[in-house]
Amino acid sequence: MTSKEIRAQVPPMIIWMADATIKEARRGITGKTGWKDIKRHPYNIPEVEMAGEVLGRMFNECAAGIRQALIDMPEEMDGVHDYxxxxxxxxxxxxLEKRHTANLREADWILERC
Incomplete structure (x- = not known):
């Protein structure tokens, strides 16, 4: 699915929340978080792990694929600046489409109640 198709199916608030999550992950990947901790691989940064879990509820993709798609985004998208x-x-x-097809996840009501 393209971004335009997803926007047609998903409420704007969900898109806004996903955008905020993506920005936070990109901030962690580029090192603009303000934290002065040890250098880790971008895949293991807490912001990227969190984004993998959050976006995994929206997209029919495993957290690992989502994390890699976040890492593969353009370098100028640092999570701080808007273009x-x-x-x-x-x-x-x-x-995400470069790696797999970006499909929305269908709700599994049994799992959603847990």
Missing amino acids: SNLNYFDEFVAS
Whole structure:
């Protein structure tokens, strides 16, 4: 699915929350978090782990694929700066499509109650 198709099916608040999660993960990947801790591989940064779990509830993709798509996004998308020609959500979907198809996850009501 393209970003435009996803936007047609998903409420704007969900897109906004996904965009905020993607920005936070990109901030961690580029090191603009303000934390002065040990250097880790971007895959293991807490912000990226959290984004993998959160976005995994939206997309039919495992957390590992989502983490890699976050890492593969353009370098200038550092999570701090907004660009008029680049949208974090749209670029994430494009990055996810390069690896797999970006499909929305269908709700599993039995698992959602837990």
